[in-house]
Amino acid sequence: MKIALAQLNYHIGNFEANTQKIIDHIKLAEDKGADLVVFAELAICGYPPRDFLEFEEFISFCEAAALEIATHCTKIACIVGLPVKNQVLQGKDLYNAAYFIENGEIKAIAKKALLPTYDIFDEYRYFEPSRTFSCIEFKGKKIALTICEDLWNINDNPLYVSNPMDELIKEEPDVMINIAASPFSYTHDDERIKVLSDNAKKYHLPVFYVNQVGAQTEIIFDGGSLVFDADGAMKAEMKYFEEDLQVFDLEEIENVRNKYPQPERLTDIEQIHDALVLGIQDYFKKSGFTKAVLGLSGGIDSAVVCALACRALGAENVMAVLMPSKFSSDHSVQDAIDLVNNFGCMHEIIPIAAVASAFDSVLAQAFNGLPFNLTEENIQARTRGTIVMAMSNKFGYILLNTSNKSECAVGYGTLYGDMCGAIGVIGDVYKTQVFELAKYINNERELIPVNTIVKPPSAELRPDQKDSDSLPEYDVLDKILYHHIEEKQGSKSIIAKGFDEALVQRILKMVNIAEFKRYQTPPILRVSPKAFGMGRRMPIVGKYMA
């Protein structure tokens, strides 16, 4: 039996495009001699559809698309993911399911049993877990078909049902197929390879695993679909961050025990780079936009975002706006212009002094001689925010937000100022990782001016300001933040690691207080296992500093 894995980039709710893409790849798999083509979890509607699932019409569209797809499965069979109605008046309204289609007919339905409800996942919000399991017979083979998380519970006892494979194995299947929508983080590929290999070994069966690829707002799917033999040895690893379709011979996977020449794995920074480029690309493509705008300060954050945007959209589609104030150093403007020249993107220079003084004058009476402070710093940031948004409104550019994860964490940024934007490009990248990204981008030649990389970070909102005036050095800050955010450690545990007590408490308090700012920030492209946004849900008016 020849199995094609179709690793595709879907668009949530775009039934026309998704259906056409699936039909095209049925044909392609057919042309390549496949007997069966496998599409990802919820391929028909895209993942995660969120509360669209609560609209009956949305579910009808899924069903209609599946019937349309079925008419194209006459020569080969297909497995495709979609939400289906729970016909029993009990529990949740839907199942997260997969159709097995053969000879134009829906021959079997597999339903997901283990429903992730943590981090960015909300599957119990919508879906009823499956409690019944049976293999699918096709061309003399028994297929154990499961959906994503159903294979991830291998080292733990199951939550609410027995492990689906422990049930399916009783029917003595010949192969496992798992369809997934498994979001990217820079730690995820290794985990995925291990868990699938462990499944192959535990059940002594080959595994065919197909993932989605592409970004859905903040959630990025990296592809990397996989095949393992019954010993748990990897036999194929499909492309990362790109669509791919490959056909595998089941008998060969079963019988030939040669070692697959695994290509060198991408480093974390390479993965983050590729994920962010794809994230920008898909945000624009799926929203129907082509051009981006950003404020370019001469600092490293906006430089890296500008570089990523040029790679994602083409430099000709990127407008960098330089908005110097009286506190901007000469080198900042020059560094920004050098960057623009290196990449060849558009730019405008719009000094903000006239607007900042207009604000000062209209506020003078109310402020009644009170001294310059954070208020006036924020006015500058908000003047810049208004200018880039005006460029966005006038020309249809989409504003990219350039805040990094360290700043987002401690609230070192101005709401409605530099925190504006449609999508946060590096909001899940700590400042120390931003430096690594910059070096990686400069790998072959100096695209980001070295001066931008080596100078001390500064917001340049008052004379001689440095980030280190208000924050500890970023290598210390980022470690404390990582323990708190990614590892969910409270102050006691972090202090026990040897960090200064007062510093840890100050930082954690800043993280807590900044919750109201993060609530209003743009969606942030997720590249880590714990990003700000839907995956981290904190109270705003809460007193605990953890």
Next chain:
Amino acid sequence: MKIALAQLNYHIGNFEANTQKIIDHIKLAEDKGADLVVFAELAICGYPPRDFLEFEEFISFCEAAALEIATHCTKIACIVGLPVKNQVLQGKDLYNAAYFIENGEIKAIAKKALLPTYDIFDEYRYFEPSRTFSCIEFKGKKIALTICEDLWNINDNPLYVSNPMDELIKEEPDVMINIAASPFSYTHDDERIKVLSDNAKKYHLPVFYVNQVGAQTEIIFDGGSLVFDADGAMKAEMKYFEEDLQVFDLEEIENVRNKYPQPERLTDIEQIHDALVLGIQDYFKKSGFTKAVLGLSGGIDSAVVCALACRALGAENVMAVLMPSKFSSDHSVQDAIDLVNNFGCMHEIIPIAAVASAFDSVLAQAFNGLPFNLTEENIQARTRGTIVMAMSNKFGYILLNTSNKSECAVGYGTLYGDMCGAIGVIGDVYKTQVFELAKYINNERELIPVNTIVKPPSAELRPDQKDSDSLPEYDVLDKILYHHIEEKQGSKSIIAKGFDEALVQRILKMVNIAEFKRYQTPPILRVSPKAFGMGRRMPIVGKYMA
């Protein structure tokens, strides 16, 4: 047996304050002759604690608080809600539980079985459902203790476990006690009374129900704790939107079948009014702030928010900023000044023309003679946003957002402009309801100038602009929105009700496109069964228009 229901206002993560309040009310119940005092669901940490629950130190603080509370339960017993660890290495880490404390010791633990995971609720994210149930014996009575949702499944089959009361009833209890954190919406009080009465009738037992009161950012608890006799007749209804402690004699509830003289119920608009005042109050109190600022346009939205803020915080703590432009009508300024005088709050008049022209001049080169359009309208709105935020930064006032639900729905507002603010006061109140609120506020005398109520709504961002230039009349718009948002109907169903097809499609498309704006709006005080925010999770880059 005398049972005290303690309906209190907790603060998420503020263990010191919550613990002290609980201890004070144990003493108060004791003084009032109670044998048992009952506190709400997750009283010790406040509800909803969200991802604080993922921090081990947070759970330790809950446990420590419970032990401290236990030392005060020597003369009377107490029931109090808190998260407890799941000791088995299986499933989720926690239970949503209640301690039964007697003679200073934790004598029993009840665990929640039915975990709401819909709308604003995420309980499966954190909690393992209980599968074992037993009654608590106290003073010769058997208590069937359940937690909130455990009693809400009466008309449906259970999701994952049998209905907890169906198990507990086998032990022949004498009374049901239910502890809750049941968020307010203007439809919720009637549902709650019905479901509790139905439980009393079904199991033929008295029910004692205690709810939280107070607001936790956007979620408002209305109190209204209840007692029913075994026939399902209401015997007591505690205060709404206020703390309350009342003591009831179980034998009397069991034996005396007199009808409780139920006070007149609040209308929807009265409830919304009281909920919003409490919502503002608690946002400020729990954040440690006292003073508010808002932009006052002369229109009805900001007028109503100003009125609510004056009632919540005291007029002396409210700063209204009038920011006329060249497009503002004279009557707008006069209406705003009349309002300020009627309420006696502070005000400043800060004309924006100088700033708007400064923006025009710095942008002139980039804009290259392009005509006035939405861009310049947005610049005015963002200039105002920057001015009120400057007032906030300089004086520590907290900015109230004045956008209504109709505007939020269709994106009729400027991000980083009039959509700024720390908390959205009327973002869950449709425009037609805002008019009703205004009339209710004017019930006794004209506080909001009648002119503000009767004039056609306008953003006043260009000459002679009216909302009805871009939107249908609000009574039509709000009906379409209600069908779509509250009732989750797609375009087909709404058109089938007789609304104009093109209009419905235009409105639903606007709702869909505005998702990126709503992602960045402040948290919105929730008063309806389906508010924007955590309870409605839509993709941003999604194509479905439903």
